Amino acid sequence: MTRALIIGAGVGGLTTAIALRRAGIEPVIYEAYDEPDDYVGLFLNTASNGLDALRALDVDIARRADGFPIPRMIMWSGTGKRLGEVANGTTLPDGTVSVCVRRGELQKQLRATVRDAGIAIEFGKRLDSYRNVTGGVTARFTDGTEVTGDLLIGADGIHSRTRRLLDPHAPAPRFTGLLSVGGFSRGTGLEPTTNTQHFVFGKRAFFGYLVRESGETYWFANLHRPDEPNRQELAGVTPGQWRQHMLDQFADDMPVVRHILNNLVGEVGAYPVYDIPTSPIWHSGPVALIGDAVHATSPSAGQGASMAMEDAVVLAQCLRDAPDTTTAYTTYERLRRPRVEKVVAYSKTLSNSKTAGPVARVFRDLMMPVALKLFASPKSHAWMYDHHIDWNHRIAA
Ligand SMILES: Cc1cc2nc3c(=O)[nH]c(=O)nc-3n(C[C@H](O)[C@H](O)[C@H](O)COP(=O)(O)OP(=O)(O)OC[C@H]3O[C@@H](n4cnc5c(N)ncnc54)[C@H](O)[C@@H]3O)c2cc1C
Structure with a gap:
């Protein structure tokens, strides 16, 4: 065989x-x-x-x-x-x-x-x-x-x-100029987004989220990043620092984005986007x-x-x-x-x-x-x- x-x-x-x-x-x-x-x-x-x-x-x-x-x-x-x-x-x-x-x-x-x-x-x-x-x-x-x-x-x-x-x-x-950052939030009190994922084209960055029946929220952000970041740099950023950075990025956008970010739990993943x-x-x-x-x-x-x-x-x-x-x-x-x-x-x-x-x-x-x-x-x-x-x-x- x-x-x-x-x-x-x-x-x-x-x-x-x-x-x-x-x-x-x-x-x-x-x-x-x-x-x-x-x-x-x-x-x-x-x-x-x-x-x-x-x-x-x-x-x-x-x-x-x-x-x-x-x-x-x-x-x-x-x-x-x-x-x-x-x-x-x-x-x-x-x-x-x-x-x-x-x-x-x-x-x-x-x-x-x-x-x-x-x-x-x-x-x-x-x-x-x-x-x-x-x-x-x-x-x-x-x-x-x-x-x-x-x-x-x-x-x-x-x-x-x-x-x-x-x-x-x-x-x-090829580095696409985007950094994808994502994680999970709990206790947001948001209604489940049954059958639906929401996407927000913000002033500076892009945000996607869905809310499960359990209330757990899956979210990610695409941040504009002209220069390619290295892994060490990303590994050194704490979840709290990511949250603050993203709160700044979405400061002028729909409040739901900042509400989700303020309730994030656990680790935040950050990935340079290539193709x-x-x-x-x-x-x-x-x-x-x-x-x-x-x-x-x-x-x-x-x-x-x-x-x-x-x-x-x-x-x-x-x-x-x-x-x-x-x-x-x-x-x-x-x-x-x-x-x-x-x-x-x-x-x-x-x-x-x-x-x-x-x-x-x-x-x-x-x-x-x-x-x-x-x-x-x-x-x-x-x-x-x-x-x-x-x-x-x-x-x-
Ligand atoms: C932030 C982000 C979000 C994404 N979102 C989506 C999405 O929503 N939907 C979607 O369809 N796709 C998405 N993708 C793309 C998707 O993750 C990939 O297209 C998919 O994982 C490709 O599968 P793969 O098996 O080819 O490679 P991988 O999933 O990368 O698997 C490769 C495997 O090979 C192993 N490996 C690497 N080098 C070696 C080696 N030398 N020897 C032995 N093993 C090795 C790795 O450890 C890994 O387990 C996303 C990607 C990123 C970065």
């Missing part, structure tokens, strides 16, 4: 393992972290097309994970003017809609599915290098151990080591890339995880149906590249609208209600959300 080494146990790597097993391939996952972290990251919009891709593998994450359904998004200007409403994905035939899920919870449930399928995940295995060997590939980890397989799939995220090894000249991730508009090389010999490792999108479209899930399913179908690995990888790239690059570009335009200057802001607040009606209808987003993958469909090379 073909043996695949999957590098990375994020959303993409885990989904790849489930899909490859279905395709009759024996996967093993190697993850750099020493152990699973159920509280990693903040929360993700898992869009209906991503949920649908998982359904192709009979995985029902919307039900399994503790998600909050968000079929619609309401946009506000910082001054409190309602700019309009946009559908967040489509409704799947059984009524499932896009959900917001904690990243740790999503990964935990995918890991459980992987384990149920009897697939091994080895933690504390950080890929250092690989070399092609007769009929396969040998991966070397930073702990000095090695393992050999027939295929190696790099699902190791935006700063992918696999990508660098595969193509030393691959463009570095990768295009990667010249997606695969070579026995090695291929998926997810953020090859086409990271900025979070504005809420599609990065869904793209990784779709990649995983399509890659497995190609390996199942193609006569050899090169044909499978070439077909996978042909099927996926146009779609993912379109999503990355679309998400970047959304990111740009969050950092408008004073003049553009006035124009945006005037025009957005019209633009949302004209260009943000379910029909105009159908290319993104209505993408359906039928597992039984045979892929032609």
Whole structure:
């Protein structure tokens, strides 16, 4: 049986393992972290097309994970003017809609599915290098151990080591000029925002929030940041300092934003936002890339995880149906590249609208209600959300 080494146990790597097993391939996952972290990251919009891709593998994450359904998004200007409403994905035939899920919870449930399928995940295995060997590939980890397989799939995220090894000249991730800061608040007394996530285009920054039935509030802010911050600088900022900084940033905007910030609990996560508009090389010999490792999108479209899930399913179908690995990888790239690059570009335009200057802001607040009606209808987003993958469909090379 073909043996695949999957590098990375994020959303993409885990989904790849489930899909490859279905395709009759024996996967093993190697993850750099020493152990699973159920509280990693903040929360993700898992869009209906991503949920649908998982359904192709009979995985029902919307039900399994503790998600909050968000079929619609309401946009506000910082001054409190309602700019309009946009559908967040489509409704799947059984009524499932896009959900917001904690990243740790999503990964935990995918890991459980992987384990149920009897697939091994080895933690504390950080890929250092690989070399092609007769009929396969040998991966070397930073702990000095090695393992050999027939295929190696790099699902190791935006700063992918696999990508660098595969193509030393691959463009570095592009910093988008945004810093995403987020966390949780309790005791706000706000009504649950049932089925809805709210977005506020503030004077200086952008804010998103939802309130669960329990009263717990999930929020994030996108702050304008012209220069790329380094990790050390961000790690040194305390939750109290973040709160004060954001209270200043949203001082002139809807009071609900400051109310949520004043009730934050626990840690505040801060992430510079990057994307990768295009990667010249997606695969070579026995090695291929998926997810953020090859086409990271900025979070504005809420599609990065869904793209990784779709990649995983399509890659497995190609390996199942193609006569050899090169044909499978070439077909996978042909099927996926146009779609993912379109999503990355679309998400970047959304990111740009969050950092408008004073003049553009006035124009945006005037025009957005019209633009949302004209260009943000379910029909105009159908290319993104209505993408359906039928597992039984045979892929032609
Ligand atoms: C602030 C923020 C908000 C976001 N919001 C959303 C959202 O709402 N909706 C959405 O769909 N997407 C969102 N995204 C994007 C989403 O997080 C990614 O697109 C998605 O996680 C990609 O999955 P992946 O498996 O390709 O990579 P990752 O999730 O990054 O997983 C990569 C894995 O590889 C491991 N790894 C790294 N290097 C090595 C190595 N050398 N050896 C072994 N293992 C390694 C990592 O530890 C990690 O576990 C957001 C991203 C950010 C930064």
